[in-house]
Amino acid sequence: MAAAVRVEELLAAAAAGERETPPGEPQPPPQPRGVSVEKELELEFDLGNLLALDPNPPPAAGLRGAGPRREAVLRALARDNVQLLVAQLWALPAERAGGAAGPLVARLPEPSCRLPREKPPPRPRPPTRWEQFARLKGIRRRKRSSLVWDEQAKEWRRRWGYRRAGGDPARSWLVEVPAGADPEEDQFAKKRQEKRERVARNEFNRLRNLARAHRAATAVPAPPLHPTGHQSREELGLAARVARVSTASLGRFQPRLPKEPVELPPRGRGGKKRRFQPVLGDLAAERGRQLELLRTMNSKKPALDITRAVNKQLREEDAEAASAKGKKRGQRGKRGRRQQQRPGRGGKKSGARRQQRPAGGSAGGGKRKKA
Amino acid sequence: MDALERVVKPKTKRAKRFLEKREPKLTENTKNAMLIKGGNANLTVTEVLKDIYAVKKPFAVLYKKKNITRPFEDQTSLEFFSKKSDCSLFLFGSHNKKRPNNLIIGRMFDYHVLDMIELGIENFVSLKDVKNNKCPEGTKPMLIFAGDMFDLNEEYRRLKNLLIDFFRGPTVPSIRLAGLEHVLHFTALDGKIYMRSYRVLLKKSGCKIPRIELEDIGPSLDLVMRRTHLASDDLYKLSLKQPKALKPKKKKNISHDVFGTTYGRIHMQKQDLSKLQTRKMKGLRKRRAEKSAQDGGISPKKAKSA
Numbered sequence: 001m002a003a004a005v006r007v008e009e010l011l012a013a014a015a016a017g018e019r020e021t022p023p024g025e026p027q028p029p030p031q032p033r034g035v036s037v038e039k040e041l042e043l044e045f046d047l048g049n050l051l052a053l054d055p056n057p058p059p060a061a062g063l064r065g066a067g068p069r070r071e072a073v074l075r076a077l078a079r080d081n082v083q084l085l086v087a088q089l090w091a092l093p094a095e096r097a098g099g100a101a102g103p104l105v106a107r108l109p110e111p112s113c114r115l116p117r118e119k120p121p122p123r124p125r126p127p128t129r130w131e132q133f134a135r136l137k138g139i140r141r142r143k144r145s146s147l148v149w150d151e152q153a154k155e156w157r158r159r160w161g162y163r164r165a166g167g168d169p170a171r172s173w174l175v176e177v178p179a180g181a182d183p184e185e186d187q188f189a190k191k192r193q194e195k196r197e198r199v200a201r202n203e204f205n206r207l208r209n210l211a212r213a214h215r216a217a218t219a220v221p222a223p224p225l226h227p228t229g230h231q232s233r234e235e236l237g238l239a240a241r242v243a244r245v246s247t248a249s250l251g252r253f254q255p256r257l258p259k260e261p262v263e264l265p266p267r268g269r270g271g272k273k274r275r276f277q278p279v280l281g282d283l284a285a286e287r288g289r290q291l292e293l294l295r296t297m298n299s300k301k302p303a304l305d306i307t308r309a310v311n312k313q314l315r316e317e318d319a320e321a322a323s324a325k326g327k328k329r330g331q332r333g334k335r336g337r338r339q340q341q342r343p344g345r346g347g348k349k350s351g352a353r354r355q356q357r358p359a360g361g362s363a364g365g366g367k368r369k370k371a
Numbered sequence: 372m373d374a375l376e377r378v379v380k381p382k383t384k385r386a387k388r389f390l391e392k393r394e395p396k397l398t399e400n401t402k403n404a405m406l407i408k409g410g411n412a413n414l415t416v417t418e419v420l421k422d423i424y425a426v427k428k429p430f431a432v433l434y435k436k437k438n439i440t441r442p443f444e445d446q447t448s449l450e451f452f453s454k455k456s457d458c459s460l461f462l463f464g465s466h467n468k469k470r471p472n473n474l475i476i477g478r479m480f481d482y483h484v485l486d487m488i489e490l491g492i493e494n495f496v497s498l499k500d501v502k503n504n505k506c507p508e509g510t511k512p513m514l515i516f517a518g519d520m521f522d523l524n525e526e527y528r529r530l531k532n533l534l535i536d537f538f539r540g541p542t543v544p545s546i547r548l549a550g551l552e553h554v555l556h557f558t559a560l561d562g563k564i565y566m567r568s569y570r571v572l573l574k575k576s577g578c579k580i581p582r583i584e585l586e587d588i589g590p591s592l593d594l595v596m597r598r599t600h601l602a603s604d605d606l607y608k609l610s611l612k613q614p615k616a617l618k619p620k621k622k623k624n625i626s627h628d629v630f631g632t633t634y635g636r637i638h639m640q641k642q643d644l645s646k647l648q649t650r651k652m653k654g655l656r657k658r659r660a661e662k663s664a665q666d667g668g669i670s671p672k673k674a675k676s677a
Binding site for chain 2: 035055066077094103108
């Protein structure tokens with residue numbers, strides 16, 4: 001048996017022709033037609049990717065000079081590596097695809113090299129209102145056949161769509177007037193109207209589900225209203241405010257806590273009512289207000305102190321820039337969440353504004369900011 | 372903000388299929404590569420791009436016009452191209468006095484640049500210069516990386532990962548053994564990377580495994596690493612994350628020992644031994660005198676299958 005193998009190898013050697021063996025490489029003594037390759041370190045294989053990694057340092061001497069010698073060295077190195085990889089591939093479980101005469105096909109394992117994805121993995125979409133309800137009630141989807149037997153046409157027709165069983169509902173030529181309906185009413189128009197309403201309702205619900213899913217996907221985590229151990233003063237204030245408004249009459253008859261400040265309704269969307277001073281009230285106060293108004297109108301000093309207003313504006317811009325930078329850095333984490341929940345923490349500014357409104361809203365605006 | 376992007380609702384089935392192909396999936400599509408010329412690409416660089424396109428067909432897009440951008444400074448135009456053509460790999464070629472024959476190879480994650488590595492071309496032999504029979508288009512190449520630099524140096528490791536990603540081709544469950552024709556061989560030595568592309572000839576040998584002979588086809592490149600722009604560790608980890616659904620499900624209650632024997636575990640309910648049917652068990656019928664008060668329980672054994 002060994003003799004026969006050697007004869008075959010010799011014949012293969014004669015057929016293949018000369019091969020040059022580069023000097024510095026660890027190769028077995030001339031068995032040039034064999035399939036065995038010796039390497040100092042074993043190669044690592046990832047057969048799912050048809051990949052081989054050779055940790056041996058390549059022969060520096062052979063690759064120094066440019067030219068055909070370098071190509072030969074590289075080719076020999078490549079030949080050895082490919083031989084080892086092919087040996088591994090041939091060792092995989094193989095079968096004949098497409099019957100006995102088909103090509104020999106090897107089943108590859110899963111690729112083991114971890115490569116980054118192209119896009120992030122898809123997020124599971126939140127269930128729609130119907131899906132939630134069905135899950136609650138335990139309703140499962142019935143399998144329906146797509147073809148229905150049409151008795152009139154005596155053949156299998158689609159359940160819905162082109163040429164459906166039961167004929168096209170839009171071309172029904174006879175509609176019965178139901179028992180309690182007005183005999184003058186146009187039943188065809190009524191059917192068309194109902195269909196239009198149904199379609200609109202379905203579309204509306206579909207868009208609402210989409211919006212809900214989109215909102216869930218891009219949701220910012222809201223501050224928790226239930227007591228955790230780590231809530232700031234503002235968060236607790238928010239929780240208290242929400243709790244007050246959560247009654248049936250939206251907090252109108254809710255007694256105030258001992259030191260809870262009376263809050264005016266927020267300007268803008270809510271709190272539409274404008275407040276006016278009573279017509280016949282404090283005469284002394286009214287007189288004082290009118291005199292104050294005349295005084296500011298007569299004075300040479302401008303009502304708006306330019307420098308002070310400009311300084312205030314600059315300070316506000318700086319604060320905004322700083323908060324934006326801080327926001328980028330501390331987007332996650334507790335600090336980031338705290339900063340996100342502190343909207344314009346005006347402090348002095350809003351306090352000053354509040355005091356001026358009831359007192360002298362007519363004093364030419366006073367320190368009013370540009371809108 | 373995302374709210375400004377128009378949500379395009381598809382009006383035809385074809386448009387819907389187009390959008391579905393581009394959305395994120397559990398098992399992803401094969402990555403496409405876009406090959407872009409810079410503002411001052413010379414002949415060498417153009418030839419390199421054309422040859423790489425020939426290797427990577429049909430999963431590559433070659434842009435014909437020159438695009439005046441600098442990827443290392445401004446990545447917005449690359450990201451725009453990637454979004455338009457749905458390509459997550461790119462190869463940008465340019466040439467100037469400071470960086471002659473420049474190639475920037477990179478990849479994207481979620482249409483943003485993940486990694487970019489700048490390579491300089493020292494030596495280039497084109498497909499046209501080597502007059503052989505070439506491999507058919509779309510052959511999945513074998514990839515071999517030789518040299519210890521690919522393991523030791525962090526940048527080389529990323530480059531290796533990037534090159535695997537670039538030249539890998541589609542992931543297939545099985546492969547025709549006689550069709551393994553193409554091999555790409557990368558050697559790292561002395562700060563240079565030699566990329567060679569060979570055609571594999573399977574010759575008869577004494578045993579089942581064939582003897583390999585290699586034939587040099589193009590393209591062959593000698594590359595030197597210049598600048599890099601690698602993703603931060605956590606972004607890279609985020610991009611590697613695979614969804615849980617792809618993990619293979621482990622079969623419970625099956626274990627293997629070192630000898631290859633498979634053990635299975637069966638969980639039985641608690642048996643009431645007093646109610647065990649012993650009349651039908653012949654083995655327990657020793658002697659009529661000793662039939663009463665015999666413990667007829669069968670010792671529970673682990674079921675064995677070799």
